[in-house]
Amino acid sequence: VDSAPTPYHLGFLLGPRVNAGGRIGKADLGARLLSTADPDEAASLAERLDQLNTERREIEAAVRAAALAQAEERGTDGPLVWAAGEGWHPGVVGIVASRLKEATNRPAVVIGFDGDEGKGSGRSVSGVDLGAAIQRLASEGLLLKGGGHRMAAGLTVARDRLEPAMERLGELLARQGAGTMGPADLRLDALLMPGAATVELIDEIERAGPFGAGAPAPRFAFPDCTILHVRRVGDAHLKLSFGDGLGARIDAIAFGAFDGPLGPLIEAHGGARFHLAGRLEINSWNGRQSVQLRLEDAARAI
Numbered sequence: 001v002d003s004a005p006t007p008y009h010l011g012f013l014l015g016p017r018v019n020a021g022g023r024i025g026k027a028d029l030g031a032r033l034l035s036t037a038d039p040d041e042a043a044s045l046a047e048r049l050d051q052l053n054t055e056r057r058e059i060e061a062a063v064r065a066a067a068l069a070q071a072e073e074r075g076t077d078g079p080l081v082w083a084a085g086e087g088w089h090p091g092v093v094g095i096v097a098s099r100l101k102e103a104t105n106r107p108a109v110v111i112g113f114d115g116d117e118g119k120g121s122g123r124s125v126s127g128v129d130l131g132a133a134i135q136r137l138a139s140e141g142l143l144l145k146g147g148g149h150r151m152a153a154g155l156t157v158a159r160d161r162l163e164p165a166m167e168r169l170g171e172l173l174a175r176q177g178a179g180t181m182g183p184a185d186l187r188l189d190a191l192l193m194p195g196a197a198t199v200e201l202i203d204e205i206e207r208a209g210p211f212g213a214g215a216p217a218p219r220f221a222f223p224d225c226t227i228l229h230v231r232r233v234g235d236a237h238l239k240l241s242f243g244d245g246l247g248a249r250i251d252a253i254a255f256g257a258f259d260g261p262l263g264p265l266i267e268a269h270g271g272a273r274f275h276l277a278g279r280l281e282i283n284s285w286n287g288r289q290s291v292q293l294r295l296e297d298a299a300r301a302i
Helices: 007-024 028-035 039-074 093-104 130-139 159-174 199-207 262-267
Strands: 081-086 108-114 117-123 145-148 152-158 220-233 237-243 249-254 273-285 288-300
Touching: 007 039, 028 039, 039 081, 039 093, 039 108, 081 093, 081 159, 093 108, 093 117, 108 152, 108 159, 117 130, 117 159, 130 145, 130 152, 130 159, 152 159, 199 273, 199 288, 220 249, 220 262, 237 262, 249 262, 249 273, 262 288
Parallel strands: 081 108, 249 288
Antiparallel strands: 108 117, 117 152, 145 152, 220 237, 220 273, 237 249, 273 288
């Protein structure tokens, strides 16, 4: 039954709320909720986490809108996209940096100031080592501190050093080619028909792993498919099913689909056929295994 809870549905409910406790509340709230055997305590903790998640969404939306407007005014075609604001909550700057990175296909840094210091978070794109550049800035004295890895980094900067620090960071990232990138490309490994996407196929793919950032799992394209069912899940996620008209049907999930154009595009499909792309996974529920597509992109079939 489509309305029955699945691990993904539960994840949409529990995950953001447990996460919100660590971002804008107290980090132990989620652990206490998951470990308590007292129904009254669980209800109280769940209510508090739900409130914090609502606050987190509101804070994130406000910071994201302000950061995007600032970045667009500054320009998004250089090697670095960045924004800084007064009182931007440190618990959401990383999420917003990720959104800027996804929207521009550029390394992005978002900084929230409190007094004379700003705490920021950055996200990078494939092929550009943001962590090394941030560490270089810290060693040069342009940052109070900073560090991270290739794809993500954190930093603390003095207010009067913000502009020179971001200018220098842009220079370092430009040397890695960050300023020459166009729109993000989606690499496809193979075409597949829905009837060929089986649990056995996914088992074979997983045996070829493990997969990660340096060796991603294969991404498949499903051409000329009909959208059979669509519904929003949580704040920004999309659940759907699709088929090719030959009897096979696949469920799919698109995380954060409504943070960009993908969610509205699929939701308003109007019976049109689509090319769909993503990675296959197994959804296990009540002892039953089924194929699920982690949808990453879609385009109308012409």
